[in-house]
Amino acid sequence: MTDFQWPWEYKFPPFFTLQPHEETRNQQTKVWSDLFLRYLKHLNKFQVNINETSFPLFYNEALNRRLSPETIHHILEHLQRTGHAAPLDKRRIEWQVYWYTLEEYANMVHDWIQETGQINAICTLYEIASGENSEGKEFHVIDEAVLLNALRILENKGKCEVVQLDDGYGVKFFQ
Structure with missing residues (x-):
């Protein structure tokens, strides 16, 4: 398996903090959503747990930056609205993610x-x-x-x- 090509945003520390400005946050959510789908497809992975704190998608070790559980929920809920994800438990910790709807x-x-x-x-x-x-x-x-x-x-x-x-x-x- 070839190495995954992270987008430039992944190396940009503010990318790991949900931005307060609505237009910026919407663009950030779109980029994160696309990144979730591409990275999970790369791994052939269809399920994520928001508590996987060392999962590279949620944690950039080189920057020592981590997505908060709230930000991960925000992204997964966006994916759910677009038909690309669904929670597997009532607490919304385990999620099924689909590369296609x-x-x-x-x-x-x-x-x-x-x-x-x-x-x-x-x-x-x-x-x-x-x-x-x-x-x-x-x-x-x-x-x-x-x-x-x-x-x-x-x-x-x-x-x-x-x-x-x-x-x-x-x-x-x-x-």
Whole structure:
């Protein structure tokens, strides 16, 4: 894995403090949100805990600067509003983060199913997320919990049916 290329803002100490001026704060939030998505994609990581104090995304060791939990919440709540994150617990400590929205993942998977002629076939989540047929697709190596959430969107639209199997989930796709 190649080293991650941090943006210049990450090396700028004020970037780690939520700015009081609304326009500046909005721009800062946008840059942080993009950074969250790019960095987590780089790591192939779909879950974060706001208490991971040494996580490089939250802590720049070279500057000895750290995002406050309030700032992390602010960024994650922005990602939630844009469809890129959801809290996993009531205290909002654990978060699931999506590089694409669940709707986008759902459409990618359904398009791939149609392209590969798998309509009316049953696939396991493993086949979709990690199978050799999905290599090169944006959803390849997706976290199965995220995939399941995306499939629920398709299920609500009548485009698939998710079924519980002995060792996980399967899904049958429709036109």
